[in-house]
Amino acid sequence: xxxxxxxxxxxxxxxxxxxxxxxxxxxxxxxxxxxxxxxxxxxxxxxxxxxxxxxxxxxxxxxxxxxxxxxxxxxxxxxxxxxxxxxxxxxxxxxxxxxxxxxxxxxxxxxxxxxxxxxxxxxxxxxxxxxxxxxxxxxxxxxxxxxxxxxxxxxxxxxxxxxxxxxxxxxxxxxxxxxxxxxxxxxxxxxxxxxxxxxxxxxxxxxxxxxxxxxxxxxxxxxxxxxxxxxxxxxxxxxxxxxxxxxxxxxxxx
Amino acid sequence: xxxxxxxxxxxxxxxxxxxxxxxxxxxxxxxxxxxxxxxxxxxxxxxxxxxxxxxxxxxxxxxxxxxxxxxxxxxxxxxxxxxxxxxxxxxxxxxxxxxxxxxxxxxxxxxxxxxxxxxxxxxxxxxxxxxxxxxxxxxxxxxxxxxxxxxxxxxxxxxxxxxxxxxxxxxxxxxxxxxxxxxxxxxxxxxxxxxxxxxxxxxxxxxxxxxxxxxxxxxxxxxxxxxxxxxxxxxxxxxxxxxxxxxxxxxxxxxxxxxxxxxxxxxxxxxxxxxxxxxxxxxxxxxxxxxxxxxxx
Numbered sequence: 221x222x223x224x225x226x227x228x229x230x231x232x233x234x235x236x237x238x239x240x241x242x243x244x245x246x247x248x249x250x251x252x253x254x255x256x257x258x259x260x261x262x263x264x265x266x267x268x269x270x271x272x273x274x275x276x277x278x279x280x281x282x283x284x285x286x287x288x289x290x291x292x293x294x295x296x297x298x299x300x301x302x303x304x305x306x307x308x309x310x311x312x313x314x315x316x317x318x319x320x321x322x323x324x325x326x327x328x329x330x331x332x333x334x335x336x337x338x339x340x341x342x343x344x345x346x347x348x349x350x351x352x353x354x355x356x357x358x359x360x361x362x363x364x365x366x367x368x369x370x371x372x373x374x375x376x377x378x379x380x381x382x383x384x385x386x387x388x389x390x391x392x393x394x395x396x397x398x399x400x401x402x403x404x405x406x407x408x409x410x411x412x413x414x415x416x417x418x419x420x421x422x423x424x425x426x427x428x429x430x431x432x433x434x435x436x437x438x439x440x441x442x443x444x445x446x447x448x449x450x451x452x453x454x455x456x457x458x459x460x461x462x463x464x465x466x467x468x469x470x471x472x473x474x
Numbered sequence: 475x476x477x478x479x480x481x482x483x484x485x486x487x488x489x490x491x492x493x494x495x496x497x498x499x500x501x502x503x504x505x506x507x508x509x510x511x512x513x514x515x516x517x518x519x520x521x522x523x524x525x526x527x528x529x530x531x532x533x534x535x536x537x538x539x540x541x542x543x544x545x546x547x548x549x550x551x552x553x554x555x556x557x558x559x560x561x562x563x564x565x566x567x568x569x570x571x572x573x574x575x576x577x578x579x580x581x582x583x584x585x586x587x588x589x590x591x592x593x594x595x596x597x598x599x600x601x602x603x604x605x606x607x608x609x610x611x612x613x614x615x616x617x618x619x620x621x622x623x624x625x626x627x628x629x630x631x632x633x634x635x636x637x638x639x640x641x642x643x644x645x646x647x648x649x650x651x652x653x654x655x656x657x658x659x660x661x662x663x664x665x666x667x668x669x670x671x672x673x674x675x676x677x678x679x680x681x682x683x684x685x686x687x688x689x690x691x692x693x694x695x696x697x698x699x700x701x702x703x704x705x706x707x708x709x710x711x712x713x714x715x716x717x718x719x720x721x722x723x724x725x726x727x728x729x730x731x732x733x734x735x736x737x738x739x740x741x742x743x744x745x746x747x748x749x750x751x752x753x754x755x756x757x758x759x760x761x762x763x764x765x766x767x768x769x770x771x
Contacts, residue, residue, distance in 0.1 A: 271663075275666075276663050276666055276667060295667065296667065297663070297667045299663075299664070301658075303658075303661065303663070303664045305661060305664075305683075307682040307683070307685070307757070307760075316668065316678075320665070320668040320669060320670050320674055320678070321668070350759060
């Protein structure tokens with residue numbers, strides 16, 4: 221059942237040096253409980269697309285529709301640099317979205333506390349972000365998005381700045397939370413393996429102006445561990461085949 | 475419309491403006507804050523050592539007749555003068571009057587300056603509207619406005635306090651604006667993503683994120699306010715430390731002159747120390763977190 225429908229999204233930025241077309245006719249849908257990753261070369265418009273969906277950037281054309289009735293917050297973003305507010309404690313950061321929606325202090329703090337307990341950060345509720353490791357900060361950022369009980373989670377390269385081991389642990393944790401909550405996720409990444417390991421479907425974007433080059437369904441059974449390494453490799457080669465030209469175009473190497 | 479997104483960080487080709495002063499002031503005052511705590515503790519020891527050595531040389535030079543005791547009385551003589559009952563009361567009374575003017579001027583000047591600074595740092599449109607006025611008015615030595623203010627408000631307290639408040643206004647407005655412009659765009663996107671109203675964005679993002687700059691602004695404004703207060707008292711007052719200094723010069727009481735200068739210096743050092751201690755308690759996160767720019771950790 222479709223939850224999010226993006227139809228013909230285009231975005232052109234105007235600048236002193238002329239117009240820059242970032243997105244052209246991007247169309248895709250995301251199911252109610254689906255995990256969709258978007259991969260593409262640097263500068264292909266992945267983040268712009270996510271910001272258009274979140275309503276942070278106005279599209280030049282096309283539309284984004286959230287299907288089905290809901291009283292929840294439509295979208296919650298997880299930022300690459302976690303976006304934690306340094307003057308707020310971990311608990312206050314996680315409760316931030318609820319606070320803006322007018323949820324009573326007791327209720328929001330209880331919910332934030334419960335969620336932090338669930339991800340093993342219950343003992344850090346009074347800490348400030350600068351007192352946490354990079355991985356812990358990103359977990360708090362993810363917790364803030366989950367706790368708002370939104371319809372669609374938008375993840376903008378959430379593990380891009382983390383080391384390999386921390387990234388693996390956080391990927392597992394994200395999957396666990398997604399399995400428990402079963403909400404729609406749109407995840408932007410430049411890491412092909414990450415997209416394959418996490419997603420139900422991978423959308424491959426072309427070089428700028430970004431459009432959907434191909435949708436690659438990932439039919440590997442979950443959990444996707446070492447046993448499926450061969451299939452992962454095959455998928456990786458296929459997606460890289462689609463991306464290679466765009467990446468080289470971006471690097472001016474062709 | 476507040477300007478959001480990456481363009482805030484990059485689209486600033488028109489930055490030859492009054493806010494450059496605020497940026498420079500912030501950069502100059504915030505860099506040492508991130509250095510190691512050990513180094514911070516070492517500095518007072520070195521400073522005290524240098525001060526002790528200079529005072530010893532001065533004391534010996536004055537006592538041994540190597541420097542003129544008429545112009546450079548021995549530090550012990552100055553201290554003795556300062557702490558005799560009548561002199562101490564005289565200086566304390568002068569300090570009380572000066573500080574009263576300084577804090578009244580700060581209150582009137584800094585509060586609107588902080589609000590205006592945050593707003594012009596947040597809104598490009600408002601900044602474009604206000605910046606030419608700030609650029610035109612900022613370079614004027616504020617003490618030069620005193621004659622005009624006396625004409626307008628008379629010789630009483632009002633003219634001096636208004637001169638001080640105008641002096642305190644600019645450092646605060648410019649540092650607050652610079653701080654608001656340097657807010658990590660992600661914070662604003664976060665607020666927008668969660669549907670924050672303008673008021674919520676201002677109170678929950680702009681205000682706290684600009685606090686470290688406001689802290690710097692308070693320090694700069696206090697120093698400017700003290701300078702203008704003393705200058706105004708020298709020019710047109712019958713009380714306060716500026717008046718004490720001027721009378722000391724007119725009557726050639728050199729020890730009183732030095733005592734007045736030391737009192738001004740103690741006020742400056744005392745305020746800055748108290749302010750630092752207060753800030754460390756109220757904003758425990760501010761030295762550690764690169765909240766003004768992008769967190770690259």
